[in-house]
Amino acid sequence: MLNSARYLTLLEEDHRRLRAAGAADPAASVPSCPGWTLADLVDHVGEVYLHKAETMRLGAWPEPWPPEPDPEGPLHRLDRAYAALCAEFAAREPGEAALTWYDPDQTVGFWVRRMALETVVHRIDAELAAGTPVTPVADDLAADGIDEILTVMLAFATTTWADEFGDGLAEADGRPVSIAAGEERWLVRATPAGVEVARGERASGAASVAGTPQDVLLWLWGRQDGAALTFGGDDALVERLRRLLKESTQ
Structure with a gap:
């Protein structure tokens, strides 16, 4: 994980880029989010920002939710929400208690990390929709994002709610997939009881995925088709991993 100051710096940079791209044609389609327009993405x-700000402010999940659409439009809501989110972060220490959906981490720091990573993925969505060049993702943030999606979104979800993943887990046989992103390594093992992830494990898997940190991150999030990656071993294991990721990130 990165330190809180680094997350907040990257959050500010990616929010600024997202807003700039979001000021383009609001009716533009978002190719990486089928069915969404740029206005939908910004909204x-x-x-999301408002929900996390309210959760920290209240110490509980906000109800009722979601709020009514902002009468001044999605960009106005984005500006208001980002200001509220930053105010809540500024008023708290990263280690301060905060309600989250991730049982192992009930701190403000979880939301600092989550919002930085939420923003970088959606910033890329916005740049793709606006037709502007995609700004590279910093290697440290990309590697951290890979770790988050594998350990928080995938391993936690599949072990906590294993019965919701159907055949994707029921047919899993424990053979691992090795993931290499630059110098970083993960070994991902799916069993009927859930997914286990070991970071730093350099053992070979029955299948493998390798690429730059940015390309691996975007592939895991379904933002790239894998053309920039190198695959090896059993293709069926890679496909199962993709199906489980799709289920766990919806």
């Missing part, structure tokens, strides 16, 4: 990010 979604604003709603």
Whole structure:
């Protein structure tokens, strides 16, 4: 994980880029989020920011939710929500208790990390929709994002709610997939009881995925088709991993 100051710096940079791209044609389609327009994307990010700000402010999940659409439009909601989120972060220490959906980490720091990573993925969505060049993702943030999606989104979800993953887990046989992103390594093992992830494990898997930190991150999030990656071993294991990721990130 990165330190809180680094997350907040990257959050500010990616929020600024997202807002700039979001000021383009609001009716533009978002190719990486089928069915969404750029206005939908901007509104979604604003709603996410507001939800986390309200959760920290209240110490509980906000109800009722979601709020009514902002009468001044998605960009206005995004601006208002980002200001509220930053105010809550500024008023608290990263280690301070905060309600989250991730049982192992009930701190403000979880939301600092989560919002930085939420923002970088949706910033890329916005740049793709606006037709502007995609700004590279910093290697440290990309590697951290890979670790988050594997350990928080995938391993935690599949072990906590294993019965919701159907055949994707029921047919898993424990053979691992090795993931290499630059110098970083993970070994991902799916069993009927859930997914286990070991970071730093350099053992070979029955299948492998390798690429730059950015390309691996975007592939895991379904933002790239894998053309920039190198695959090896049993293709069926890679496909199972993709299906489980899709289920765990919806």
